[in-house]
Amino acid sequence: MDEPEKDGGWEKAGECASADFYSCEAAIRRLNEYLDHELTEADRVTVLKHLEFCRPCMSRFTFEQTLVISIRQKISHLCVPATLKEKLHSLLRNDKP
Amino acid sequence: MAELELQPISGQLFNGQPNTGQPPFGMSAILDEDGPASPPPTNPDLFESEMNPHLDALYRNGLRLTGNSNDAEDLLQDTYLRAYRFFYQYQPGTNAKAWLFRIMNTVFLNDYRRKSRQGETVSYDGLEDFFLYNRLTEDGVTGVGGDRSETENPEKAVLEKLDIETIQRAIEALPIEFRDTVALATLEEMSYQEIAETLEIPVGTVRSRLSRGRKLLQRALWEYLNGEETRG
Numbered sequence: 001m002d003e004p005e006k007d008g009g010w011e012k013a014g015e016c017a018s019a020d021f022y023s024c025e026a027a028i029r030r031l032n033e034y035l036d037h038e039l040t041e042a043d044r045v046t047v048l049k050h051l052e053f054c055r056p057c058m059s060r061f062t063f064e065q066t067l068v069i070s071i072r073q074k075i076s077h078l079c080v081p082a083t084l085k086e087k088l089h090s091l092l093r094n095d096k097p
Numbered sequence: 098m099a100e101l102e103l104q105p106i107s108g109q110l111f112n113g114q115p116n117t118g119q120p121p122f123g124m125s126a127i128l129d130e131d132g133p134a135s136p137p138p139t140n141p142d143l144f145e146s147e148m149n150p151h152l153d154a155l156y157r158n159g160l161r162l163t164g165n166s167n168d169a170e171d172l173l174q175d176t177y178l179r180a181y182r183f184f185y186q187y188q189p190g191t192n193a194k195a196w197l198f199r200i201m202n203t204v205f206l207n208d209y210r211r212k213s214r215q216g217e218t219v220s221y222d223g224l225e226d227f228f229l230y231n232r233l234t235e236d237g238v239t240g241v242g243g244d245r246s247e248t249e250n251p252e253k254a255v256l257e258k259l260d261i262e263t264i265q266r267a268i269e270a271l272p273i274e275f276r277d278t279v280a281l282a283t284l285e286e287m288s289y290q291e292i293a294e295t296l297e298i299p300v301g302t303v304r305s306r307l308s309r310g311r312k313l314l315q316r317a318l319w320e321y322l323n324g325e326e327t328r329g
Contacts (some may be wrong), residue, residue, distance in 0.1 A: 034281055071259065074259065075264055078157055091177075093141055
């Protein structure tokens with residue numbers, strides 16, 4: 001699936017030559033922006049079209065997405081200690097500049 | 098010397114820039130211990146409603162910077178009180194999270210930098226896309242993904258073994274210029290624009306650091322999951 005990249009990041013090939021979709025390389029180059037919701041809607045749709053056709057990429061992208069979400073969820077349990085929160089709350093009331 | 102003001106602290110790298118001893122642009126006043134001479138009064142309830150939604154993320158940033166919970170708590174308190182004194186400079190509706198993080202980074206560089214920890218020395222060899230996925234789906238691989246049933250479901254195999262401590266260690270092992278960017282995007286879900294504002298770097302730099310930094314993170318996670326050291 002890893003066809004050489006053509007200019008503009010588009011690769012039309014094979015039976016799907018009439019459809020606009022990225023090559024693996026072009027899709028993978030957009031992985032982080034896809035994960036971070038930084039793609040334009042048009043780019044996101046084009047990546048999704050590629051994933052629809054390309055099972056290996058679908059599997060890889062799904063893994064990456066699950067990994068990021070899981071890491072984020074686990075680390076979100078790390079919170080400010082309640083005692084410090086209370087201290088800050090009272091410091092603001094005593095610390096009138 | 099306006100250009101110099103944009104560059105943080107001499108000697109070591111912060112955000113990939115050489116330090117010049119100057120606080121980041123617009124942050125000099127924040128370092129004044131006594132605060133502004135006659136600041137407008139701040140309503141603590143208003144301040145809390147604007148800033149407290151970001152407190153946990155700010156605390157985690159403190160943990161990453163200092164590496165221990167005692168210093169992180171001190172740094173958070175310093176940051177929070179300075180933000181309160183200088184709240185009149187904050188423009189409502191602008192990015193409160195980025196503002197708080199910038200204050201924390203400035204205070205850290207000024208007051209805590211002797212305790213600053215550099216990331217491990219990391220080799221850039223063998224950086225590939227989908228590092229973890231590839232390891233977990235390789236045939237005959239030993240380690241966390243070695244079991245046949247696990248290779249059929251690599252997400253499940255690795256995610257069950259990832260705990261907070263492993264994630265923190267892997268993040269901390271990243272070189273400092275990658276650590277901030279990767280942490281803010283991956284852990285704190287900041288947009289690239291927010292990260293650029295927070296770290297005072299161009300959005301293009303955010304993208305390139307993220308691209309390399311996430312690969313390094315995956316390799317570090319893999320090594321920690323397999324009980325190896327990241328030094329290479």
